Amino acid sequence: MGTFEVARAISSKAENELWWLGLISGIAMLLLAFWVSGSGRLYNLTERTYVILFWVGFMSLFRGIAQIGLAFALRKAGKAAAAA
16 A cells, blocks of 8 residues: 555656655555564564554554545646636
């Protein structure tokens, strides 16, 4: 998902002035994925559950930020199309 967000942000750079939000959220998702995948040293089920819930929460947060940025870009594009 992080790779997709980074690719989407870079490809929409010309049309979307908030492209950097997608880039930041994609990089953060990639970092979190590497962090969670490296947490194999946690053998306690309770600790592993907390790590996974923490990771899912952050992924949802970053996805929401990227979607809000996209919504503002679409709103701006709609206003520009209506004015033209």
